[in-house]
Structure formats: C-alpha cells, structure tokens
Amino acid sequence: MSEVRFHGRGGQGVVTTSKILANAFARTGQFGASFPMFGFERRGAPVTAFGRFSDKPVREKTQIYNPDILVVLDPSQRDSEAVFDGLLPGGMMLLNDSDITVNVSHDNLKKLGIIDANKIALEEIGLPIPNTVIVGAFAKMSGLLEIDPCCDALQDYFSDKKLSANIVCVKRGFEEVKIFDF
Amino acid sequence: MNIKAEAKAKAGSQIKVITGNAAAAIGAKLVRPDVVAAYPITPQTEIIEQISKFHANGEMDCELITVEGENSAMNAVMAASLAGGRVFTATSSWGLVFMYDAVLATAGARAPVVMVNVNRETPGIIAVSCGQQDMISTRDAGWIFLIAEDCQEVLDLVLQAYRLAEDYDIQVPVMVHYDGFYLSYLSEGVDVPFQEDVDRFLSVLNDQPERTKLVPGGKLGCGTHGILGGYLELRHKHVSAMERSKAKFEQIDKEFQEIFGRSYGGQIEEYRMDDADVVLVGSGSMCGTIKTVIDEKRDAGVKVGLLKIRMYRPFPGEAMVEALKGKKAIGVVDRSLCFGFKGGPIYTELKAFETQLDGSKMVSFIDGIANTDITTANIGQMIDATCDLAEGKDVREVTWVSYPEAQEEGGL
Numbered sequence: 001m002s003e004v005r006f007h008g009r010g011g012q013g014v015v016t017t018s019k020i021l022a023n024a025f026a027r028t029g030q031f032g033a034s035f036p037m038f039g040f041e042r043r044g045a046p047v048t049a050f051g052r053f054s055d056k057p058v059r060e061k062t063q064i065y066n067p068d069i070l071v072v073l074d075p076s077q078r079d080s081e082a083v084f085d086g087l088l089p090g091g092m093m094l095l096n097d098s099d100i101t102v103n104v105s106h107d108n109l110k111k112l113g114i115i116d117a118n119k120i121a122l123e124e125i126g127l128p129i130p131n132t133v134i135v136g137a138f139a140k141m142s143g144l145l146e147i148d149p150c151c152d153a154l155q156d157y158f159s160d161k162k163l164s165a166n167i168v169c170v171k172r173g174f175e176e177v178k179i180f181d182f
Numbered sequence: 183m184n185i186k187a188e189a190k191a192k193a194g195s196q197i198k199v200i201t202g203n204a205a206a207a208i209g210a211k212l213v214r215p216d217v218v219a220a221y222p223i224t225p226q227t228e229i230i231e232q233i234s235k236f237h238a239n240g241e242m243d244c245e246l247i248t249v250e251g252e253n254s255a256m257n258a259v260m261a262a263s264l265a266g267g268r269v270f271t272a273t274s275s276w277g278l279v280f281m282y283d284a285v286l287a288t289a290g291a292r293a294p295v296v297m298v299n300v301n302r303e304t305p306g307i308i309a310v311s312c313g314q315q316d317m318i319s320t321r322d323a324g325w326i327f328l329i330a331e332d333c334q335e336v337l338d339l340v341l342q343a344y345r346l347a348e349d350y351d352i353q354v355p356v357m358v359h360y361d362g363f364y365l366s367y368l369s370e371g372v373d374v375p376f377q378e379d380v381d382r383f384l385s386v387l388n389d390q391p392e393r394t395k396l397v398p399g400g401k402l403g404c405g406t407h408g409i410l411g412g413y414l415e416l417r418h419k420h421v422s423a424m425e426r427s428k429a430k431f432e433q434i435d436k437e438f439q440e441i442f443g444r445s446y447g448g449q450i451e452e453y454r455m456d457d458a459d460v461v462l463v464g465s466g467s468m469c470g471t472i473k474t475v476i477d478e479k480r481d482a483g484v485k486v487g488l489l490k491i492r493m494y495r496p497f498p499g500e501a502m503v504e505a506l507k508g509k510k511a512i513g514v515v516d517r518s519l520c521f522g523f524k525g526g527p528i529y530t531e532l533k534a535f536e537t538q539l540d541g542s543k544m545v546s547f548i549d550g551i552a553n554t555d556i557t558t559a560n561i562g563q564m565i566d567a568t569c570d571l572a573e574g575k576d577v578r579e580v581t582w583v584s585y586p587e588a589q590e591e592g593g594l
Contacts, residue, residue, distance in 0.1 A: 019369040023199040026371045032199065033370040037363060037553070059470035061332075061364050063555045156199070 001054035002144060003064045006036075007083050008073030011043035013131025016157060017071065018049040020135050023153035024145050025053045033058040046074075053144060069142060072096060073117070073130055078104055094141050094177070096130045102180050113141035115177040124172070125165045132166040136173025147174045198374045202365035205333045205372050206272065206298045206358070207232035209340030211242050212380040213296075216267035219247035219258035224310055225362035226274040226300040233270075252277035256284035256295075263293040264404050266395035268344065271295070274362060275302035275316045282320070288355050289324030291404055292420065294347035294393070295355040298340065301466070301517075302362040303552050311553035312362045314466065314518040317494070318527050320357070324420055326427050327495035330360040331451075331469045333372045338444060339492075341380060345434045350390040352427050354420070359494075361467040361517075363553060368467075375442055383441050424496045431493055449498035451490040452505055454480060458487030460568045461506060463528065464515040465491040468549075468556045472515075475561040486565050497531055503538045510572035511543045513564050517550035524580045543571050549583035560584065 004021070008014035015036045022032030034051040050064040066086045075097040077083050084106045087093075092111040093104065100114050115137040117130030125132075132154065139145040151167045158166050200208070207229045210218065218237075222230045236242040245262075249255045252273050259269035273281065278299055288295050303309040304316050317327065326346060330336040336358070343356040360366065396402055408416060432448035439445035453473055455461065464472055469490045479486050489505055491498065506512055516526020523530045525546030533544065547564045550556040560583045571577040582588040 015367070019199065019201075022369045022371075026197060026199045031371060033368060035364065035368040058370065059332075059473050060558070061361075061368065061467035061470045062557050065557070153199075 001052055001056070001058070002068045002142070003066065004051040004053065004069040004071060005064045005067040006047075006049040006051065006071045006073065007077050007080075008047050008049075009043075010038070010045045010047050011129070012047075012073045013129050014047045014049050014073055017073065017131040017134050017138075018051045020132070020150070020153050020157060021051055021053065021138060021145075023156055024135070024139075024149040027149040027152055028145070030055050031057050033060075037063060046077075068092065069138075070094070071134060071138060073134060075099070084109075092141060094134065094138055096134060100178055105182075110182050111141065112180045112182070113137055113177045114180075115173055117173065120172050120176065121169060124168050125162065132169040133173035136170035136175075137177035138173075139170075140174045140177050141179055147171065150174075196374055197371045199369050200333065200372050200374075201228060201367055201369050202330070202333045202336045202360055203228035203300070203367070204232055205337040206340055206360075207236070208374055209337040210270040210272075210298075211236050212375065212377060213268065213270070213341060213344050213384060214381075215242075215244045215270045217245045217247065217259060217262035217269045218242075218271065219249050219255045219262075219269075220271045220273070221249055221252045221255050221277060223252070223274050223277040225302060225366040226272050226277070226298070228366070229272045229298060229300075252281040253284055256281040256288060256297075259295050259297075260284060260288040260291060260293045263288075263295050264291060264396050266393070266397075268348070269295050270297070272298035272300070274300040276305055278316050278320060279305055282323075285320055285323050285325070287405065289420070290416075292353045292423075293355060294353050296340065296343045296347050296358070297355070298358045298360075300362045300366045301359055307552075309552045312364055312517070313551050313553070314359070314361075314516075315551075317357075317359050318518045318520070321495055321527070324354070324424070325495060326352075326354050326356040326424065327493065328356060328358050329465045329492060329494055330358065330365065331467060331490065333365065333368060333370050334444070335446065336360050336365065337372055337374070338438065338442070338446070341375070341383060342431070342434050342438055344384060345387065345437075346427060346431055348387050348393070349430060350393060352423050352430055353393060354423050354427060359466070364467040373442075373444075379441050383438065386437070428493070428496055428498060428501070446492060449491075449493040449501045450505060451492055453488040453490065455487035455489065455505055457485055459485040459510045460512070460565070460572050461487050461489055461509050462513050462515060462561070462564060462568065463489045463491065463502075463506075463532065465494065465528065466517065468515060468517065468561075471556060471558060472561050475558050475565065479562070479565055484565065484569060486569070491528065494528075499535050502532065503535050506539055506542060508540050509542045511545070511568045512539075513545050513547055513568035513571075515547045515549060515556070515564060517556070519548065519551070526580075545571055545577055546580045547583050548580065551584070554584040
C-alpha cells in the first residue's frame with residue numbers, strides 16, 4: 001500500500017486530485033481511498049488530504065502520519081516542516097511550483113518531481129487550478145499508474161470541453177514533470 | 183469475508199469511486215422516494231447537492247422541498263410519510279438538534295421516515311468535526327439507529343433502512359448514521375446496485391398490507407392528545423415494534439445478500455471473534471482501522487477480535503451477550519460522551535448486561551471526539567490495555583485515549 005499526503009489550499013482542487021487518483025486506481029482493479037480534512041469548506045484555507053492506494057481493499061479510516069509520497073499543490077508550503085512530517089525513508093515529493101530549482105531537502109527524500117501546474121492549467125483550461133496536471137505528474141513520478149486510467153477517471157468529474165482540456169492537462173503533467181533523484 | 187471482492191463477482195452492479203455522501207444520495211435515488219425535504223449542513227451538504235442534481239436532470243422523480251430549516255424538513259417528510267409517501271431527508275449535528283421536537287413527533291406518529299445523519303459534534307462547543315454526540319443526543323427518541331463503517335455500507339444501509347422502516351410489522355423511523363469527514367468525504371470504490379435489483383429488494387413491501395394513511399377528506403387524524411391508557415398502549419406498541427426490528431433486520435440482511443451478494447451479519451458484525459480472548463467493541467468508521475490493527479496483533483499472537491455495532495437502537499444486547507460471553511476482557515470504544523456517567527454511552531449500556539457475560543471484565547475508551555483521529559497507535563494502546571485487564575492487571579475503568587491529561591486531573 002502506498003500512503004500519500006496532499007497539501008494545498010481550498011480552491012486548488014486538493015480534494016479532487018486525491019479523488020481522481022483513487023478513481024484511477026480503482027479502474028486498474030486496485031483499490032484507492034482518499035479523504036480530506038478541513039473544517040468549513042472555503043477558498044484559501046489550508047487543506048490536507050490523504051490517499052491510500054493498494055492492491056488489497058483499503059480499510060483504514062485514519063489520517064496519514066507516515067506518508068510514502070507527498071503532493072504539495074501550494075508552493076508556499078514547500079519549505080514547511082509540517083509538510084515533511086513523518087515522511088518515510090525512500091520518500092517521494094511532487095511539488096507544484098514555477099521555480100524548478102531543487103531547493104528542498106529532507107533526509108528521507110529520494111525522489112522529487114517539480115511541475116509548474118498552475119501555468120499549464122492556465123494555458124489549457126484558463127484557470128489556475130492545478131489538480132489534473134498534478135494527477136498526470138503523480139502517475140509519472142510515482143510509477144504507480146499508467147496515464148490511461150488517469151485520463152479515463154476524468155470522465156466522472158468533467159464533461160465536454162472541460163473534459164478534453166483536462167485530459168490535455170493530465171498528459172502535459174505526465175510529460176512535463178521534472179524528476180530529480182537523490 | 184471480503185465484501186467488495188464478492189460483490190465485484192456479481193453481475194448487476196458497477197464499481198464507482200464516490201464519497202460516503204454520494205453513496206447516501208445514490209441510495210436515496212435508488213429507493214424512488216416520493217418526497218425529499220432537506221436543508222444543507224456541513225458535513226452533509228453534498229447529499230443535498232447530489233439529490234438536487236438528480237432531481238434537476240430528471241433522474242429522481244420526487245417532490246424536492248428545499249425548506250428553510252431542518253425543523254421544517256422533518257415536519258414535511260413526517261407529513262408526507264403519514265400520507266403514505268416514501269420519504270427521505272438528511273442532516274447532521276445542529277440540524278438534527280434544530281428538528282428535535284419533530285424527530286420525537288415522527289417517532290410518536292410511527293411515520294416510517296428514513297433519515298441519514300452524518301455524525302458531527304453537537305452544539306455546546308462549536309466544533310465542525312466528527313463525533314457521534316449528535317447520535318447520542320437523540321438515542322431515546324424512539325427511532326431505529328443503524329451505523330455504517332464504509333461508503334459501501336452507507337449505500338447498503340440506506341436501502342435496508344426502507345425495508346425496516348416501512349415493514350408493516352415495524353413502522354418505526356430509521357436513522358442511518360455515519361461519521362462526518364472520515365466517511366462523508368471519503369472517496370472509495372462502491373458497488374452501485376442496478377435499479378431493477380433495488381426494486382426487487384423493496385418489492386416485498388408491496389406485498390404487505392397497506393399501512394394506515396391520511397387521505398384528503400378521510401376521517402383519520404394524527405398527532406392527537408393521548409393520556410393514561412391510550413398513551414401507554416401506543417408506547418408499549420412502539421417499544422414492542424423496536425424489539426421486533428432486531429430479528430427483522432437480521433432477516434433483511436439475509437435477503438439483501440441473496441440479491442446483492444453482500445452480508446454484514448445483521449445487528450452486529452463479528453471480526454475474528456471465534457477464538458478471541460479479548461474484544462474491542464466499536465462502531466462506525468473506526469472499525470475499518472480496528473480490523474487492520476487486529477490483523478497485526480493476531481500476527482503477533484494476540485487473540486483479539488472486534489464486535490462492530492451496526493444497529494444501535496434498539497440496543498443489540500442479546501446478540502452482543504451471545505458474542506461476548508466468556509471473553510476474558512472487553513474494551514468498549516465510544517466516539518461520544520455520556521454526561522453523568524464516567525464511561526462512554528455504549529460502554530455504559532453494555533454494563534447493564536455484565537452479569538450475563540460470565541465474568542468478562544470491561545473497560546471504557548473514549549476517543550475520536552471532535553475529529554481527534556482514532557489512530558492505529560491509539561487502537562494498539564486500547565488492545566494492549568484490554569489484554570492487561572484480561573491478565574488481571576490494574577487498568578483504569580475509563581481512558582480518554584487522546585487526552586492523557588485526564589489522568590493527571592483526577593476524578594476519572
């Protein structure tokens with residue numbers, strides 16, 4: 001089982017990112033479960049979400065304290081100690097940032113992916129909502145998913161032009177993420 | 183048994199990755215209600231959003247009353263139910279409290295209303311967070327209470343709730359509870375039944391005698407004043423119907439399995455209980471996590487099991503005694519408080535059966551209040567303490583697991 005913790009802010013699509021990934025895993029015959037933790041729903045407030053992806057049914061209903069993978073949608077949190085809290089050895093981190101400089105480090109971090117998801121989202125859907133770009137970048141960096149189930153999963157959340165534009169977002173995320181190994 | 187895997191093998195359904203709230207809304211759609219009246223409240227809002235969408239795009243052919251508050255929601259569905267309609271509503275916490283008088287009136291009228299309550303802390307201290315205190319605040323209202331562990335069970339319990347509420351021999355409103363945040367927003371694979379199977383499952387109700395209903399111009403009233411003997415007769419009938427609902431729920435679970443391939447065990451679910459020496463008793467989403475910790479403890483040679491409460495009102499005392507009899511020690515996990523008692527509500531109620539348990543010792547664990555996470559570490563700690571109790575060691579009667587300061591403050 002891979003345990004993933006998502007960090008972002010209300011409005012960035014943190015929750016949708018974690019949902020789409022759970023959906024994509026289910027489409028491969030595996031199991032995914034994700035949930036966010038926040039008080040009231042409101043834009044701009046910090047949001048944390050948790051995702052568990054496994055070849056067996058996921059039964060845990062707890063928050064994730066020792067993630068294998070971190071997904072940070074909010075660039076302002078890239079240096080936050082709270083983000084790295086509990087990261088397991090061999091850990092990965094996917095970062096949404098326009099700054100491609102590798103200036104994050106952690107003893108347990110073995111792989112870092114950086115993608116300017118806001119820029120791609122602005123170009124493709126006209127809104128700085130990075131979630132679907134992140135889905136594609138996650139698939140590439142983690143190696144846990146092919147791109148097809150990620151694109152297929154979008155059908156449950158978008159339709160028509162929004163669907164096709166977001167499929168492009170997933171593909172560009174997959175292709176354009178910069179990956180650094182430590 | 184692996185519920186999901188078995189369901190997957192069955193034809194006539196499809197796996198959808200949806201939240202607990204979406205599962206509740208789909209369940210409500212599948213029962214084809216006549217009237218839905220509801221008011222949004224965190225963390226239940228998504229149910230109402232989904233139902234509104236279903237209604238707007240023609241997937242749900244019901245009257246959707248967007249009331250100005252929860253009190254009106256309950257009064258509207260109670261009235262529609264007494265007129266013979268199938269009804270649905272959903273609420274949480276403050277909303278449940280705001281409809282309290284109507285909740286009582288609905289039970290008194292024996293209106294077979296089905297309501298989803300997404301568990302959240304109640305007014306008192308403002309806390310937009312998970313907790314079963316709202317459930318506890320209405321436990322003596324005369325409703326049947328069912329509690330779900332995961333998104334699949336949310337959907338399945340909504341379907342089963344109608345078979346129970348509207349059964350001619352029961353006619354008692356049913357509340358389906360599930361944890362806010364931890365389940366309401368949890369996205370996971372849910373086997374969504376096909377409409378024709380749900381129709382078949384519910385068709386049993388069509389073969390029963392028609393329940394008494396209000397008709398325009400008819401000489402039948404409801405909500406009348408009753409005292410002394412008449413009052414006692416109605417209350418005794420109500421209490422008797424709730425007792426009957428225990429066996430009825432078991433029967434419904436079996437019929438559900440025949441059609442949908444999923445069985446949960448009825449009033450309680452037993453997990454690795456057969457040879458268990460010590461048992462945790464729990465309810466709701468915590469049970470999934472407890473199962474994973476039990477598997478780890480079992481690998482380490484600890485004989486521990488879980489008794490999951492699925493039906494909380496009526497209290498499944500007999501089924502629990504049967505399952506717990508002879509166990510060395512029992513730890514009851516409550517996600518709520520029982521003001522006036524030291525231990526949690528479920529612990530306090532199970533204590534009433536202590537003399538029938540052949541010497542099992544019991545302790546109370548309070549955890550998960552106001553969103554505090556019932557972690558695997560917390561559960562491990564509870565199992566260890568219950569094992570200590572089994573071995574005759576001195577264990578506190580009540581432990582606030584996520585609030586160790588309680589020990590320093592004394593009293594408990």
